[in-house]
Amino acid sequence: xxxxxxxxxxxxxxxxxxxxxxxxxxxxxxxxxxxxxxxxxxxxxxxxxxxxxxxxxxxxxxxxxxxxxxxxxxxxxxxxxxxxxxxxxxxxxxxxxxxxxxxxxxxxxxxxxxxxxxxxxxxxxxxxxxxxxxxxxxxxxxxxxxxxxxxxxxxxxxxxxxxxxxxxxxxxxxxxxxxxxxxxxxxxxxxxxxxxxxxxxxxxxxxxxxxxxxxxxxxxxxxxxxxxxxxxxxxxxxxxxxxxxxxxxxxxxxxxxxxxxxxxxxxxxxxxxxxxxxxxxxxxxxxxxxxxxxxxxxxxxxxxxxxxxxxxxxxxxxxxxxxxxxxxxxxxxxxxxxxxxxxxxxxxxxxxxxxxxxxxxxxxxxxxxxxxxxxxxxxxxxxxxxxxxxxxxxxxxxxxxxxxxxxxxxxxxxxxxxxxxxxxxxxxxxxxxxxxxxxxxxxxxxxxxxxxxxxxxxxxxxxxxxxxxxxxxxxxxxxxxxxxxxxxxxxxxxxxxxxxxxxxxxxxxxxxxxxxxxxxxxxxxxxxxxxxxxxxxxxxxxxxxxxxxxxxxxxxxxxxxxxxxxxxxxxxxxxxxxxxxxxxxxxxxxxxxxxxxxxxxxxxxxxxxxxxxxxxxxxxxxxxxxxxxxxxxxxxxxxxxxxxxxxxxxxxxxxxxxxxxxxxxxxxxxxxxxxxxxxxxxxxxxxxxxxxxxxxxxxxxxxxxxxxxxx
Numbered sequence: 001x002x003x004x005x006x007x008x009x010x011x012x013x014x015x016x017x018x019x020x021x022x023x024x025x026x027x028x029x030x031x032x033x034x035x036x037x038x039x040x041x042x043x044x045x046x047x048x049x050x051x052x053x054x055x056x057x058x059x060x061x062x063x064x065x066x067x068x069x070x071x072x073x074x075x076x077x078x079x080x081x082x083x084x085x086x087x088x089x090x091x092x093x094x095x096x097x098x099x100x101x102x103x104x105x106x107x108x109x110x111x112x113x114x115x116x117x118x119x120x121x122x123x124x125x126x127x128x129x130x131x132x133x134x135x136x137x138x139x140x141x142x143x144x145x146x147x148x149x150x151x152x153x154x155x156x157x158x159x160x161x162x163x164x165x166x167x168x169x170x171x172x173x174x175x176x177x178x179x180x181x182x183x184x185x186x187x188x189x190x191x192x193x194x195x196x197x198x199x200x201x202x203x204x205x206x207x208x209x210x211x212x213x214x215x216x217x218x219x220x221x222x223x224x225x226x227x228x229x230x231x232x233x234x235x236x237x238x239x240x241x242x243x244x245x246x247x248x249x250x251x252x253x254x255x256x257x258x259x260x261x262x263x264x265x266x267x268x269x270x271x272x273x274x275x276x277x278x279x280x281x282x283x284x285x286x287x288x289x290x291x292x293x294x295x296x297x298x299x300x301x302x303x304x305x306x307x308x309x310x311x312x313x314x315x316x317x318x319x320x321x322x323x324x325x326x327x328x329x330x331x332x333x334x335x336x337x338x339x340x341x342x343x344x345x346x347x348x349x350x351x352x353x354x355x356x357x358x359x360x361x362x363x364x365x366x367x368x369x370x371x372x373x374x375x376x377x378x379x380x381x382x383x384x385x386x387x388x389x390x391x392x393x394x395x396x397x398x399x400x401x402x403x404x405x406x407x408x409x410x411x412x413x414x415x416x417x418x419x420x421x422x423x424x425x426x427x428x429x430x431x432x433x434x435x436x437x438x439x440x441x442x443x444x445x446x447x448x449x450x451x452x453x454x455x456x457x458x459x460x461x462x463x464x465x466x467x468x469x470x471x472x473x474x475x476x477x478x479x480x481x482x483x484x485x486x487x488x489x490x491x492x493x494x495x496x497x498x499x500x501x502x503x504x505x506x507x508x509x510x511x512x513x514x515x516x517x518x519x520x521x522x523x524x525x526x527x528x529x530x531x532x533x534x535x536x537x538x539x540x541x542x543x544x545x546x547x548x549x550x551x552x553x554x555x556x557x558x559x560x561x562x563x564x565x566x567x568x569x570x571x572x573x574x575x576x577x578x579x580x581x582x583x584x585x586x587x588x589x590x591x592x593x594x595x596x597x598x599x600x601x602x603x604x605x606x607x608x609x610x611x612x613x614x615x616x617x618x619x620x621x622x623x624x625x626x627x628x629x630x631x632x633x634x635x636x637x638x639x640x641x642x643x644x645x646x647x648x649x650x651x652x653x654x655x656x657x658x659x660x661x662x663x664x665x666x667x668x669x670x671x672x673x674x675x676x677x678x679x680x681x682x683x684x685x686x687x688x689x690x691x692x693x694x695x696x697x698x699x700x701x702x703x704x705x706x707x708x709x710x711x
Contacts, residue, residue, distance in 0.1 A: 069462035069474035071158035077151035085227035102683035106274040106301025114577035115171030118535035129169035140381040141351040144303035160480030163460040181219035193706035201230030243278040281686025284693035294342035321358040367415035398438035401485040419466040435486030487545035520560035553579035607635035652680025669706040
């Protein structure tokens with residue numbers, strides 16, 4: 001049928017096909033929805049040619065982007081390759097709907113589309129589902145901040161995604177898609193970079209990628225990287241200069257084997273270690289980029305992951321089963337000094353998970369598609385604290401939360417007409433919860449409900465229409481939830497309940513970025529949030545978790561671009577968020593009244609705006625020059641919930657420049673971050689006890705020179 005229509009069928013990935021016209025296509029460069037990729041011929045990967053359409057992998061049904069009823073964006077991995085060893089901060093700088101707390105690499109909390117609960121990573125689930133391939137990298141606790149080395153793409157789905165992804169995906173999901181092993185090919189790439197930070201220490205980074213075939217049916221892809229980010233904060237109390245150096249070491253490997261027919265198996269493993277010499281916050285009213293701390297505040301993040309995937313990614317019916325185990329340990333030290341008496345608060349958290357997801361799906365054909373699957377996860381999160389005072393340690397209360405989830409889920413897509421499609425889905429989850437306290441006083445009582453069972457049913461529905469070839473309009477309804485747990489406030493054991501989010505969304509997409517002269521997409525959402533789980537500070541200054549009441553979140557987003565010439569593209573985007581508590585729980589009504597009924601959702605800027613210009617020119621022969629410059633404004637937000645966390649943050653401009661000169665298999669790069677050398681305030685928190693008037697400044701202007709060589 002394709003041949004009779006004058007089309008070609010071409011495979012563009014392990015599970016992706018497109019129809020291509022045989023006549024020559026317009027000379028427009030392939031550009032991701034959030035930016036322009038960098039031409040990198042130095043390491044062959046699975047090819048993605050000039051596509052008529054692309055597949056939304058995160059949809060789990062191989063849905064074409066023009067059919068997908070939801071806010072979706074994709075950043076090509078080549079955008080990150082020229083930046084060195086970077087993590088979630090590089091994703092944030094390329095979007096308007098994705099944000100982070102900026103406490104420090106490996107201990108941040110991520111947010112999407114105005115759905116934020118608190119400033120701290122504790123026993124509550126993250127409001128963002130984080131995935132590396134098919135494996136969830138976080139359940140409770142901090143974002144491990146896996147570095148974006150040898151990444152094929154990053155996909156972001158905005159809004160609740162609990163029907164397909166389960167508990168925790170309240171704001172959306174971020175999916176890191178690594179490059180997979182290529183059969184029958186031996187190739188590699190080495191990258192090195194050196195950086196200078198104004199008023200700070202120098203840094204460097206190194207990474208390598210190797211693809212090795214083992215016969216015709218087995219291939220291995222290995223990745224390794226190291227990086228040093230030079231410090232730029234001075235400690236006036238101790239005389240330390242540039243104290244906040246951060247070192248990162250990581251490696252991962254994947255072995256893929258053909259089992260016969262279209263069946264494959266992937267064995268994967270990853271490990272990453274982050275070591276920070278000290279925290280990156282400063283005093284708001286002191287000399288620039290400095291603070292007074294009587295003790296050092298080092299931190300560390302150790303993450304490991306192992307997985308096995310059995311898959312069949314072609315044919316009418318497709319299959320994938322993923323088993324994984326992960327462990328994330330975070331050790332933090334905070335200044336807890338009282339007057340001139342130096343004291344150190346130490347906190348150790350461990351998050352461990354075992355999970356499986358198995359699903360069957362049928363991509364759209366003959367006017368319908370479907371997906372059916374089940375999943376199970378066992379997760380344990382524990383946190384312990386102590387105070388170190390003059391060499392003596394005093395244990396503080398800690399907690400352990402355990403969750404076991406069993407789930408079935410499914411989704412059906414139907415073509416109701418030539419250009420109208422509907423999707424309905426549902427997820428049913430049974431969660432067994434238990435929790436306990438550690439180092440409690442004899443008078444402390446653990447509620448009997450700490451061990452309980454919760455059931456949730458999460459429906460979803462969407463409809464989309466294509467009144468014009470380049471225009472898709474859609475409406476969507478989705479729900480999300482997080483299970484409850486226990487938290488400790490002094491000697492009191494607090495039982496917090498599950499929270500539930502309902503979201504309605506209207507949106508549209510016009511044109512394809514990089515393929516049409518003009519592209520534009522936008523969405524408007526309203527969310528109702530019941531029993532919001534949030535963290536706040538108790539009387540001793542330590543964060544605890546509780547249900548603070550009900551709220552609502554409104555968001556408006558718009559992104560677009562114009563292909564001004566074959567070589568020049570302009571992009572712009574803006575997000576407006578308005579989230580607030582509408583009905584506080586009884587325990588927090590006094591704080592709500594004190595703020596005159598305007599208790600806002602924390603950590604989400606009212607306005608985020610971004611613009612970028614991408615330009616490239618062929619210099620003759622194999623030489624090419626590529627330049628990209630961007631600016632991103634982040635408006636004001638509030639640190640947390642309640643008067644104690646009322647500090648303002650935000651209202652700063654982030655900016656960056658990338659210049660890449662390539663010739664065949666090698667390239668030279670120049671990167672500049674924070675071009676205007678703005679101080680700003682990304683996060684108004686540093687130490688929980690006695691911490692007032694703290695800011696987290698942007699890294700000062702940093703210049704990096706890099707070199708890449710492929711073979």
